[in-house]
Amino acid sequence: MASSPKELTDRPIAQDEQFADVLADVLDSMRLSTLMHGRFELHAPWGIQFPSSPGAHIVLIARGGALLEVEGSEKAVSLSAGDLALLPHGGAHTLRDAEGSPIHIIGQGECQRVRGIGSLRMGGDGARTALVASSFRHEAAPSVRLFDALPRLIHIAADDTATTPSLASTVQLLITESASSSPGATVVMSRLADILLVQAIRAHIAGKQCQEHGLRALADPPIGKALSLIHERPMEPWTVESLATAVALSRSGFAARFSALVGEPPLEYLVRWRMTKAAQLLKESELPLSDVATASGYQSEASFNRAFKRWGGSAPGAYRRQHRRA
Secondary structure (H helix, E strand, O other): OOOHHHHOOOOOOOOOOOOOOHHHHHHHHHOOEEEEEEEEEEEOOOEEEEOOOOOOEEEEEEEOEEEEEEOOOOOOEEEEOOOEEEEOOOOOEEEEOOOOOOOEEOOHHHHHHHOOOOEEEEEOOOOEEEEEEEEEEOOOOOOOHHHHOOOOOEEEOOOOOOOOHHHHHHHHHHHHHHOOOOOOHHHHHHHHHHHHHHHHHHHHHHOOOOOOOOHHHHHOHHHHHHHHHHHHOOOOOOOHHHHHHHOOOOHHHHHHHHHHHHOOOHHHHHHHHHHHHHHHHHHHOOOOHHHHHHHOOOOOHHHHHHHHHHHHOOOHHHHHHHHHHO
């Protein structure tokens, strides 16, 4: 990555300035919902493989330890008590007590049965491990650049400096509820899993290990503010110059810094986000196409139609009909 964006002088952003919550906006556009959650009581030797799915997965180690193998990764990751593993993009993954332990493949139906039945017990008669697994699904949403750049695996150790008191508290609450037989425990677990997903992403953004472009841009005050302005007012006729002025950077310096941190130039990101919101309106609202065009920052329906077709491969009307049938 070019070093010039990091060499620019930051303009301090006042703490009381209020801007759009970009992370919340991104997650909302994905329409995430909790699919399953459950507690596993495992005795060595043991191994479980979760099926591949496009949604996110969270694994918490309540007691003992495990080796986590993620599909597409060459090296297993060792997890200890209190550790959190987040797989933002889903995919098959395997957990076991040690290399060579037999694997039980968890089927889709078995995942659903785990939810709300207490603990699923399996394995031999050796050392005990307890873990909590949560899965999330999202609608077939358009690709969101900021989220897509997250790594396949985010591992937050119990003693990680990125672990805030609130994240540690949520981890412990979820572990406690997973072992509870109190009424409403599954509802509490579902809400805590949602919170933990956001807290884990926050911790990753704040951590020193976060090097990829994407959501780490939110930790950079000028670029984080520019993203907030785009998300808050996507219909505004933003230019590179107007965004640069809003965050007190030169035009060239802002463009280079934005591209390096976000992964694409400012106006490309703006168009992509406008189309993401437009697609959401087409699927979920009855607004006429002319109103969707206006809400997306286009003065004419014809120019909006052309932009949407370039982005999605079909005209807005056809996109709406296709997704309504689905």
